Amino acid sequence: MNPVGIAPRRPASRVVRAAPGGPVRVTLQRASDAAEWRDAARRLLAQDTDPARVEWQDAAAAQASLFTTGDPATDAAPVVADAGADPWPWPAPFGALARRVLCHREPGRHALLYRVAWRLRREPRLLDLAADPDVARLHALDREVRRAAHKMKAFVRFRKRSDADVYVAWFDPGHPLLHALARFFVGRFASLRWIIVTPDASASWDGERLAFGPGAPRPAAPAADPCEDLWRTYYASIFNPARLKLRAMRREMPRRYWRDLPEAVLIPQLAADATRRTAAMLEADATLGVRAAAARCGTLDALAAAVQACRACPVGCRGTRAVAGEGPSGARLMLVGEQPGDAEEHAGRPFVGPAGAVLQQALDAAGVRRDDAYLTNAVKHFGFQQRQGRRLHRSPDRRTIEHCRWWLLRERELVEPVAVVALGRTALAALLGPDVAREAAGSRAPVTTHETSGGRVIATRHPAHVLRAGDAAARAESYAAIVAALRTAAGR
Numbered sequence: 001m002n003p004v005g006i007a008p009r010r011p012a013s014r015v016v017r018a019a020p021g022g023p024v025r026v027t028l029q030r031a032s033d034a035a036e037w038r039d040a041a042r043r044l045l046a047q048d049t050d051p052a053r054v055e056w057q058d059a060a061a062a063q064a065s066l067f068t069t070g071d072p073a074t075d076a077a078p079v080v081a082d083a084g085a086d087p088w089p090w091p092a093p094f095g096a097l098a099r100r101v102l103c104h105r106e107p108g109r110h111a112l113l114y115r116v117a118w119r120l121r122r123e124p125r126l127l128d129l130a131a132d133p134d135v136a137r138l139h140a141l142d143r144e145v146r147r148a149a150h151k152m153k154a155f156v157r158f159r160k161r162s163d164a165d166v167y168v169a170w171f172d173p174g175h176p177l178l179h180a181l182a183r184f185f186v187g188r189f190a191s192l193r194w195i196i197v198t199p200d201a202s203a204s205w206d207g208e209r210l211a212f213g214p215g216a217p218r219p220a221a222p223a224a225d226p227c228e229d230l231w232r233t234y235y236a237s238i239f240n241p242a243r244l245k246l247r248a249m250r251r252e253m254p255r256r257y258w259r260d261l262p263e264a265v266l267i268p269q270l271a272a273d274a275t276r277r278t279a280a281m282l283e284a285d286a287t288l289g290v291r292a293a294a295a296r297c298g299t300l301d302a303l304a305a306a307v308q309a310c311r312a313c314p315v316g317c318r319g320t321r322a323v324a325g326e327g328p329s330g331a332r333l334m335l336v337g338e339q340p341g342d343a344e345e346h347a348g349r350p351f352v353g354p355a356g357a358v359l360q361q362a363l364d365a366a367g368v369r370r371d372d373a374y375l376t377n378a379v380k381h382f383g384f385q386q387r388q389g390r391r392l393h394r395s396p397d398r399r400t401i402e403h404c405r406w407w408l409l410r411e412r413e414l415v416e417p418v419a420v421v422a423l424g425r426t427a428l429a430a431l432l433g434p435d436v437a438r439e440a441a442g443s444r445a446p447v448t449t450h451e452t453s454g455g456r457v458i459a460t461r462h463p464a465h466v467l468r469a470g471d472a473a474a475r476a477e478s479y480a481a482i483v484a485a486l487r488t489a490a491g492r
């Protein structure tokens with residue numbers, strides 16, 4: 001690590017004239033220093049020095065050429081122009097533009113800026129001429145500097161030095177930007193002691209004083225520090241997969257910066273997970289939406305209307321008719337099926353098709369009047385697949401059940417039944433969760449009873465099982481189980 005020295009005094013340029021009307025060489029001590037260039041340019045302008053005569057050099061380059069070429073113009077007796085003789089005020093936009101463009105690495109920037117400054121006196125609207133080659137070039141350089149400055153502000157990462165309470169960052173902005181941006185870092189990290197090293201210069205802040213020193217090449221192995229784990233955890237937690245746009249991200253955070261960004265190691269995995277996490281977030285949002293909408297329903301009628309408008313799952317998004325529950329709001333018994341079928345969707349009522357006929361028979365056998373019970377389903381829309389012009393039943397998936405169950409749970413709260421009969425596995429999963437449903441199915445018991453804080457739930461086969469079961473014995477067993485469950489639930 002290079003030591004960081006004391007801030008030097010403002011550098012002074014040297015203006016050397018070989019002969020009247022001949023070339024004028026300006027040697028800048030710090031080629032990107034705006035004040036130094038401005039002073040030199042003002043002196044030249046005060047003497048109306050034609051830009052074509054001016055050669056700009058930075059001190060380092062001049063030093064090199066002294067040894068290599070022994071340039072006689074540089075060795076000629078110096079004629080330093082009158083310092084400060086400048087009545088001409090800069091147009092403010094040009095001054096700001098010049099400050100930024102001077103931070104570009106482009107060697108011709110001083111000459112370009114001086115040429116534009118010189119022309120501005122004769123063409124005051126020059127900067128508005130976007131097609132002028134000088135102006136266009138200035139704006140192009142300006143854009144590159146702004147972009148590099150933005151990147152530096154975003155991607156400088158400090159690592160704590162193990163031997164001192166100092167944070168060190170190495171960063172290559174691509175242009176000599178550090179002097180221009182150091183104050184920004186002071187503002188952002190005012191309470192830390194830090195050093196930023198770039199290839200051109202370094203800056204240090206001790207909590208009170210900003211100082212500049214020489215630059216240094218990239219350290220061979222940038223040391224990690226314990227803060228980085230913390231930073232990575234934070235980054236992963238604020239990473240919003242729904243907002244991930246990979247192309248934009250690569251544009252904004254080019255790979256060349258990744259090496260110095262502790263969080264960069266996370267990016268490939270986070271990006272790979274983004275699709276899945278976005279889907280999960282959207283789902284969670286949809287579920288929350290249903291939950292909130294259901295909670296707002298104060299009556300079963302209000303709930304039936306809200307269910308009709310629900311678009312939380314792909315089935316609901318088809319806009320087909322939803323089927324809410326039916327029955328008295330104070331019913332002692334609540335029957336929950338899986339989802340409406342084709343007939344139910346047409347009628348807008350639950351259990352009116354073939355499975356409904358089986359259920360009616362079982363209700364009769366159990367001595368329960370349908371009108372006394374509240375009948376509903378775990379899922380409110382008919383989920384189907386179209387085949388050869390027919391809509392064939394498709395079982396609801398886990399997500400659909402998860403969205404829709406909030407309507408069911410709210411129905412149960414509003415009806416307040418003494419007992420609930422879950423007809424089939426989907427109904428039990430919606431009422432008590434998938435684990436309970438899995439366990440009950442695994443037990444193979446035709447009827448299971450679950451005492452919960454919300455009341456008793458009796459689970460049994462779905463009436464459609466009676467229609468679909470392969471052999472008569474299985475059909476009879478399912479039917480008997482449904483009748484037994486209804487009897488138990490009704491307290492008979």
Ligand code: URA
Binds near residue numbers: 344352353355356
């Ligand atoms: N199957 C069900 O689960 N519910 C109905 O409403 C109809 C058939």
